[in-house]
Amino acid sequence: MAETVKAQLETNRRPRWTIVRDLSVAVAVVVLIWLGLRVLRSETALDSLGELGGKLVQALIGIVLGVVGIWALFIVANSLVELLPARATTVIRPYVFVGPAIVVLSIFLVAPAVGTIIQSFTEVPESEGPLYNYVQAFTDPDIQIALRNNVIWLILAPLGAVLIGLAFAGLVDRVKRESVAKSFIFIPICISGAGVAVIWRFIYEWKPAGTPQIGVLNAIVTALGGEPIPWLQEIPVNTLALIVAFIWVQTGFAMVILSAAIKGVPTELLEAARIDGAGEFQTFRRIVLPSIRGSIITVFTVIAVAVLKVFDIVYVTTNGNFDTDVIANRMFNEMFRFRNFGFATALAVILLVAVVPIMVVNVRNLRRQGIGA
Amino acid sequence: MTAETVEGVPPRIGDAVATATTTAPKRGPSSGWLAKVLVLVIGIAWTVPTAGVFISSWRPEPEVATSGWWTVFAHPFDFTQYTLANYQRVLTTEDMFEAFVNSLIVTIPATVIPITLAAFAAYAFAWTRFRGRSFLFAVVVGLLVIPLQMSLVPLLRLYGDYDLTGTFVGVWLAHAGFGLPLAIYLLYNYISQLPKDIFESANIDGATPFTTFTKLVIPLSYPALASFAIFQFIWVWNDLLVSLVFLGTNPDVAVVTVSLAQLVGSRGAAWHLLTAGAFISLVIPLVVFLLLQRYFVRGLLAGSVKG
Numbered sequence: 001m002a003e004t005v006k007a008q009l010e011t012n013r014r015p016r017w018t019i020v021r022d023l024s025v026a027v028a029v030v031v032l033i034w035l036g037l038r039v040l041r042s043e044t045a046l047d048s049l050g051e052l053g054g055k056l057v058q059a060l061i062g063i064v065l066g067v068v069g070i071w072a073l074f075i076v077a078n079s080l081v082e083l084l085p086a087r088a089t090t091v092i093r094p095y096v097f098v099g100p101a102i103v104v105l106s107i108f109l110v111a112p113a114v115g116t117i118i119q120s121f122t123e124v125p126e127s128e129g130p131l132y133n134y135v136q137a138f139t140d141p142d143i144q145i146a147l148r149n150n151v152i153w154l155i156l157a158p159l160g161a162v163l164i165g166l167a168f169a170g171l172v173d174r175v176k177r178e179s180v181a182k183s184f185i186f187i188p189i190c191i192s193g194a195g196v197a198v199i200w201r202f203i204y205e206w207k208p209a210g211t212p213q214i215g216v217l218n219a220i221v222t223a224l225g226g227e228p229i230p231w232l233q234e235i236p237v238n239t240l241a242l243i244v245a246f247i248w249v250q251t252g253f254a255m256v257i258l259s260a261a262i263k264g265v266p267t268e269l270l271e272a273a274r275i276d277g278a279g280e281f282q283t284f285r286r287i288v289l290p291s292i293r294g295s296i297i298t299v300f301t302v303i304a305v306a307v308l309k310v311f312d313i314v315y316v317t318t319n320g321n322f323d324t325d326v327i328a329n330r331m332f333n334e335m336f337r338f339r340n341f342g343f344a345t346a347l348a349v350i351l352l353v354a355v356v357p358i359m360v361v362n363v364r365n366l367r368r369q370g371i372g373a
Numbered sequence: 374m375t376a377e378t379v380e381g382v383p384p385r386i387g388d389a390v391a392t393a394t395t396t397a398p399k400r401g402p403s404s405g406w407l408a409k410v411l412v413l414v415i416g417i418a419w420t421v422p423t424a425g426v427f428i429s430s431w432r433p434e435p436e437v438a439t440s441g442w443w444t445v446f447a448h449p450f451d452f453t454q455y456t457l458a459n460y461q462r463v464l465t466t467e468d469m470f471e472a473f474v475n476s477l478i479v480t481i482p483a484t485v486i487p488i489t490l491a492a493f494a495a496y497a498f499a500w501t502r503f504r505g506r507s508f509l510f511a512v513v514v515g516l517l518v519i520p521l522q523m524s525l526v527p528l529l530r531l532y533g534d535y536d537l538t539g540t541f542v543g544v545w546l547a548h549a550g551f552g553l554p555l556a557i558y559l560l561y562n563y564i565s566q567l568p569k570d571i572f573e574s575a576n577i578d579g580a581t582p583f584t585t586f587t588k589l590v591i592p593l594s595y596p597a598l599a600s601f602a603i604f605q606f607i608w609v610w611n612d613l614l615v616s617l618v619f620l621g622t623n624p625d626v627a628v629v630t631v632s633l634a635q636l637v638g639s640r641g642a643a644w645h646l647l648t649a650g651a652f653i654s655l656v657i658p659l660v661v662f663l664l665l666q667r668y669f670v671r672g673l674l675a676g677s678v679k680g
Contacts, residue, residue, distance in 0.1 A: 037542060040540075040541060040542065041540055041542075055471060055474050056474070058478070059474050059477060059478045062478040062482065062541050063477070063478060063481045063482060065482070066481065066482020066483075066485065066486060066541075066542075066545050067481060067482055067485045067486075070482075070485065070486045070489045070490070071489060074489065074493060075583075078583045082581070082583075091503075093501070093582055093583075094497045094501040094502070094503035094506075095503060097493040097494060097496060097497035097501070097582075097586075098493070098494045098497040098498065098503070098509065100490050100493070100494075101490040101491060101493065101494035101513075101553055101557060102494070102509060104490060104546065104549055104550050104553060105512075105513065105516060105550065105553055105554070107531075107546075107550065108524060108528065108546065108547060108549075108550025108551065108553075109516050109519060109523075109524055109550055109551070109553075109554070110512070110516070111527065112523065112524035112525075112526075112527035112528050112531075113519055113523040113524060115526075115527035116523045116524070116526055116527060119526065119527070164415065167411070167415075168412065168415050171408040171411050171412050172412055174405060174408045174409075175408060175409050175412050181412055181416055183663075183666070184416045184419055184420050185415065185416065185419050186666075187419075187423065187659065187662070188419065188422075188423070189673075190607050190611075190655075190658040190659060190661070190662040190669070191423070191611070191655045191658065191659075192610070192611030192612075192613065192629075192630045192633075192654055192655065192658070193611065193613055193630075194611075194613050194630040194631075194633045194634045194637075194651075194654065195611075195630075195633065195651045195654050195655045197634075197637065198426065198633065198637060198647050198648070198650070198651040199422045199423060199425075199426050199651060200422065201637070201641075201647075202422075202425060202426055202429070202644060202647070202648065203422055203425070205644070211439075212439060212440055212441065213441065214437070214438070214439070214440065214441050214442070214644065215441075216421065216422075216425060216441070216443075219441050219443075248419065248422065251419070252419075253673065256670055256673075280405075308520075309520055309522070311613070311614050312613040312614065312630070312634075315613065315634070316613070316633075316634045316637050328522060328614075331522055331525075332614065332617075332618075335525060335526055335529070335618075336617070336618065341526050341530075344525075344526055345526050347522075348520070348522040348523050348525065348526070349523070351520050351522050351523075352519065352520055352522075352523055355518065355520050356518055359517075359518040360518075363518075
């Protein structure tokens with residue numbers, strides 16, 4: 001015991017030369033990070049290395065800078081705090097640990113969110129009242145189409161993903177090589193929205209009747225004797241076509257969560273039902289479904305939030321043309337293409353208002369299940 | 374040392390899910406041929422879209438444009454019908470190689486930065502006492518539900534003022550900010566459950582909070598760190614919105630998703646290039662996913678609280 005107390009005391013006593021050392025390390029780190037940032041931002045610094053060499057050196061500098069830099073900053077800040085008297089160190093250190101996260105959150109989430117809400121009311125034409133952007137949002141015919149599409153998405157996409165995911169989760173319980181089968185369903189979830197858009201544009205590819213179809217869907221249609229259909233141009237099939245692509249992505253998520261929930265249903269319960277003469281389907285409906293209700297709600301709400309924010313699939317597939325627009329895509333275009341910042345902020349607020357109630361249901365439900373906080 | 378070896382660490386979020394992705398004992402009658410057929414049908418339906426893109430990416434341009442990719446199955450081992458040309462072309466003249474490197478430059482720091490910030494913060498929230506602790510933590514949890522669209526317009530203006538648009542540093546920080554609430558929440562849930570004794574004995578042995586953090590908390594939280602890291606890595610790699618807004622389409626900085634979206638815009642009918650480009654964009658997340666599926670599923674479930 002005496003040993004450890006002595007050790008502790010020693011760590012609190014700091015010879016003078018460590019102060020000099022720590023301070024010079026701190027200065028060196030800051031200078032190095034600053035130099036690295038200069039090189040990374042410079043257009044010409046790496047030109048002498050040639051195109052490929054310059055790119056790879058830039059990658060190395062960037063990755064090392066980002067990864068090591070953030071750690072270096074914490075280490076330096078901590079060693080500076082330890083230079084203070086021991087009591088001050090104890091009081092201040094938690095803020096050194098929490099501070100950077102809080103600063104980043106304030107700059108990137110809190111302040112902009114407040115700014116967005118304010119700007120949605122203030123960035124209006126001079127002759128108009130503060131509600132102008134919102135009145136526009138709910139009367140502009142294009143926005144109405146986007147809102148209507150969001151509602152269609154909100155109904156069909158979670159339903160489709162949950163139904164197929166549930167069916168697959170229930171069925172896969174009974175086959176060999178279960179994990180392999182699941183992986184196949186699950187893979188789309190790690191594909192980017194842009195990738196998904198390319199994959200499904202290829203499925204929906206249309207060639208004039210009489211020429212060979214290279215898209216799977218029109219190949220099937222023509223093989224069955226039908227006319228090829230321009231799936232992504234024809235209203236309203238095109239919105240459904242986009243929703244199908246989205247369901248393809250989300251089913252794996254639904255399946256994994258629901259499969260875990262199904263495995264959590266006590267075996268005794270299932271056996272009791274079977275002994276009582278319930279068929280497989282009845283057991284599933286009467287015993288399994290009610291027991292996994294919480295998980296079904298979780299999956300529904302998570303996919304619903306993803307639906308409201310869907311952007312990349314729509315942006316890359318149709319960019320909202322032919323009546324396929326959705327709010328998040330519209331918001332991006334208002335901001336980035338048309339520079340309609342006030343209107344874009346109003347659309348963001350509408351998105352927020354739509355997301356929050358679903359998140360409240362989700363968090364409450366998770367709490368009831370004892371997952372999360 | 375991993376958390377599994379520490380007594381008293383409770384099972385974590387999604388452990389059930391993680392074990393569910395590995396094989397579990399079969400229950401109930403495994404009779405139904407109908408079940409097998411349905412599983413097979415759904416499995417095939419879910420694989421065909423990706424398979425079509427993958428096969429087409431190896432076929433020469435004229436064939437891709439005039440015949441369905443499924444025609445290769447007439448002679449699947451006739452290797453003269455495959456070519457590397459699409460990949461060569463897309464990587465060089467369509468800037469995909471540069472985009473791939475850019476994606477790495479963006480994704481690795483955009484994963485490590487938030488995870489570092491969050492680990493320090495979660496540790497302080499869980500095991501130190503300071504004024505404003507519970508208020509600040511409540512704010513962090515509340516921020517989970519805010520869609521990132523709420524940040525875009527003000528941040529775009531801020532970035533304009535400080536010349537941060539189109540820089541890697543700018544996009545790292547944006548991704549860090551957007552990923553932080555989830556990271557703090559997830560890591561707090563884990564770190565706060567570590568047994569109290571280890572902190573007491575570390576303190577007695579004279580470890581400063583900083584060394585306790587680096588020598589004990591980080592190694593013990595490895596499963597939670599891995600889950601979030603993989604989730605964030607795949608999220609950032611696949612992101613289009615943030616990269617498009619803050620980095621843009623200039624080939625010097627454009628990431629793979631942006632580059633692919635550009636290719637769709639400029640060469641929308643050149644399927645031999647689009648399919649190769651799509652495959653280049655998805656190979657990294659696919660490998661990460663296949664190797665670390667267990668952690669990814671955990672992160673995904675925990676990520677279900679993200680707005």
